[in-house]
Amino acid sequence: MRRKIQRLTPEDYAKGILQGNRYMLSRAITLIESKRSQDQDLAYQVFEKILPYTGNSVRIGITGVPGVGKSSFIESFGKMLTNKGLKVAVLAIDPSSQRTGGSIMGDKTRMESLSNDPLAYVRPSPAGAALGGVARMTSECILLCEATGFEVIIVETVGVGQSEIEVRNMTDFFLLLMLAGAGDELQGIKKGIMENADLLAINKADGDNQMKARQARVVYQKALHWFPLSDSGLPVKVVTCSALENRGLENIFKVIQNFKEKTQENGRFQARRQSQNTYRMHRTIKAELERRFYEHPEIRQALTEKEQQAQVGELHAVNVARELLNLYEQK
């Protein structure tokens, strides 16, 4: 016989989270990830209660192409932070449904040491979840982690376009990991990521690779002059590091701390968070308008036939759209 988990009130959740209870944090995240509207309603009641206790962290987005060593970097970087006594949460966005693929975030062997650290909390995305959905949840997970008392929130994303923009839009500091090597240089430029990074770190600057990494640092630093100034008002730096040999990680954290301090002074820190809130609001409205439309029983029933008529050109696509919209409004 399966034991039923007791249904908690918004107060129960909020109290547990604010006491730093990770079990309660995990249950709240599960609530957020649930597709049941009952769960969603409950989740947003929890948010009303915890919101005043959020915001007190530095939110770091980390990206880079597959193979750049994101997981090892986060493991080493996270351990360095917990060794300082800092509470670190790691959230991962895995758009595994994207055509370029990506690593399997559910993999138990990843970040094993950090996962077992009492000061750290590692939460991978559910595999196969829709990109928009995962990003939506991740933004909420950041707030839940902050209310639980985590001081550094790391959001990881694999190097594919849309998910990077999403992560950029929910973090204070965006770190692009790169490798020394000609092909990779093109990658970074091609994908338009460099324009959004607050720091470029050339990883795997160890062993025979050190010289190449230092050379690449110079090349990237020059390339950055082609791009418009960051909205942070601070110059974008390029550094080298080695997650394997634990080198350069302290320096990266110093850059981040300095960035936070300076952008709090010049107001860009608050400005970014505020514009992220507005973006988040409009994005939710758009996503929700579409969801409500496409999940409406009458639309679901009519859609296949209408789509077919538009597709083969029996009716004009826009006329079909207008018919469906009118049907929806008369519901």
Added chain:
Amino acid sequence: MRRKIQRLTPEDYAKGILQGNRYMLSRAITLIESKRSQDQDLAYQVFEKILPYTGNSVRIGITGVPGVGKSSFIESFGKMLTNKGLKVAVLAIDPSSQRTGGSIMGDKTRMESLSNDPLAYVRPSPAGAALGGVARMTSECILLCEATGFEVIIVETVGVGQSEIEVRNMTDFFLLLMLAGAGDELQGIKKGIMENADLLAINKADGDNQMKARQARVVYQKALHWFPLSDSGLPVKVVTCSALENRGLENIFKVIQNFKEKTQENGRFQARRQSQNTYRMHRTIKAELERRFYEHPEIRQALTEKEQQAQVGELHAVNVARELLNLYEQK
């Protein structure tokens, strides 16, 4: 006293258009471009009537960075086609509001010779119109031009990201104009346009530039191997041309004709148009859902205050979104 233009019925429009009356075509396009819902309703009644008479053209999208010579190319290419007795319509998307700027499409001196050609019809976009809006109209303008009897429809767009994707999504054949020169090569790759082109044409292959153009042709042809195969099932070619000296234009038209023939045989021609219809339908639904939401009087009234609350973090962005959506649904 201003003379009032007589209001026509959908039948008047359809009849005029199907008789090849350009004045009626222009008036129908004006109708489509109107923001009044009365005009829009009328326009879509016209579409129901003309739809069976559309589709009998080859729809060519043309793009390239500013300075590549798009207007001169279209002028020369269009004249070459009308000299064969073909009826040619040119539609232009000008996202002049984009930050990268772009040429002014309303410029009367552009394509002067083609504009005065009785077999040609040149219609620039209204300056400053919203990108999505222009693209929406352009797609409808193609259908109106086809019903009026135009056999080749050329849609021009300046080299900025989103408008290119839109034009790609409403044409049968996508031509990327390029120049010989190192910087430009990077441009094409960077913007991800090369992946969507059906043909690359290196323009200005004239005078001292001929050798450089031929060399660039080889470089681009090699570069194309890095990209996945086109969904047309046909290899993407690179050619050189000179709009100034009228060279290579016949060849480009031959490539297009051959492309149409082959993709009609392998089914990709119809498949592209069908998926474009579906895309168009869903895109219209999304745009219209948003428009109806944001233009609703109660939402307009509540939005500024609510946006402010979300922005400063007084309320959670998602909770604000949900509040507004509930307000909208109860209207």
